[in-house]
Amino acid sequence: xxxxxxxxxxxxxxNQVEFIVVGMTAGVLQGAPITTVDLDLVHRRTPENIDRLLxxxxxxxxxxxxxxxxxxxxxxxxxxxxHQLLTTNLGDLDCLGTIGDGMGYDELLDxxxxxxxxxxxxxxxLSLPALIQAKEQAGRPxxxxxxxxxxxxxxxxxxxx
Amino acid sequence: MTPPPxxxxxxxxxxxxxxxxxxxxxxxxxxxxxxxxxxxxxxxFVEGVFEIRESNARPVR
Numbered sequence: 102x103x104x105x106x107x108x109x110x111x112x113x114x115x116n117q118v119e120f121i122v123v124g125m126t127a128g129v130l131q132g133a134p135i136t137t138v139d140l141d142l143v144h145r146r147t148p149e150n151i152d153r154l155l156x157x158x159x160x161x162x163x164x165x166x167x168x169x170x171x172x173x174x175x176x177x178x179x180x181x182x183x184h185q186l187l188t189t190n191l192g193d194l195d196c197l198g199t200i201g202d203g204m205g206y207d208e209l210l211d212x213x214x215x216x217x218x219x220x221x222x223x224x225x226x227l228s229l230p231a232l233i234q235a236k237e238q239a240g241r242p243x244x245x246x247x248x249x250x251x252x253x254x255x256x257x258x259x260x261x262x
Numbered sequence: 263m264t265p266p267p268x269x270x271x272x273x274x275x276x277x278x279x280x281x282x283x284x285x286x287x288x289x290x291x292x293x294x295x296x297x298x299x300x301x302x303x304x305x306x307f308v309e310g311v312f313e314i315r316e317s318n319a320r321p322v323r
Contacts, residue, residue: 104308107301129304130297134288138308192308216297249282250289257289 104192106140107218112161112191114222118153119145121209123200123235125247127227130216133254135247139186139193144179145206146198151179154196161189201235229255 106126113120122130124141144154155176164171166188174185174196182198182205199205212231215223227235233251236244278287292300 104305104312106305107298110301126301126304129292129300132289132293132295132300134285134292136304136307138311192305218301219296219298249284253280253282253284253286254289254293257286257293261293 103190104138106192109140109161109189109191109194110218110224111220111222112157113142113154114218114224116153116157118157119147119150119206120154120225121206121213122224122226123197123209123232124195127232128229128247128251128254130226131214131229131232131254132258133229133247133250135250139195141195141197143197143200143204143206143209146180148176148180151176154179158187158189158196161191161194163187163189163194166193201238229258 110122120142122140122142124139125133125135125137126140128135129137144150155174158174164173164187166186174187178185179196179198182203184198185196187194187196200209209227209231210225212228213225214228216226217223229251233248233255236248236251278285278290280286292303295303
């Protein structure tokens with residue numbers, strides 16, 4: 102099993118896929134010492150963007166990871182608000198139509214920060230305050246467990262600025 | 263002359279643990295990295311976990 106999240110994000114960015122990194126990986130990118138085994142992103146659900154995303158997913162041999170039939174994601178799957186839990190040859194990837202209270206790419210965009218992954222490619226990442234708020238709203242034990250580290254990371258960032 | 267302190271007599275330096283049990287030193291170490299380097303830390307952790315899982319999934323001979 103591989104976990105090449107940087108390569109996966111670079112593939113998406115290079116192919117002009119519009120997406121926002123959310124979940125624990127958004128926290129890691131902003132300096133939180135937390136762990137996760139998959140990459141969560143919210144993709145823009147326009148036909149053009151879904152087409153670009155599908156092309157990258159096909160290249161990465163993406164299939165549903167909890168389905169023994171090795172089903173591949175389709176345009177109709179990715180056009181909906183649900184969560185597509187995939188495995189790829191660069192690691193597990195969750196393509197989320199919406200998060201929280203029906204927040205999609207367009208609603209989340211002004212709550213993101215732009216980050217560079219080297220070679221000049223920029224990606225959008227859910228900001229730490231927005232990630233903390235999302236975890237507070239989700240309220241599940243696993244979300245609440247991450248909050249002290251995320252809040253402490255935000256506090257350290259504020260002290261630096 | 264006072265003998266040098268034995269290891270068991272010496273308290274280690276106070277860790278940077280805050281009131282919620284969060285290790286602030288780990289956060290500062292992560293903040294010192296670039297986003298790409300932070301992802302690398304995560305990737306190495308995940309691959310290490312999967313390696314251990316896979317080695318334990320093999321039948322013991």
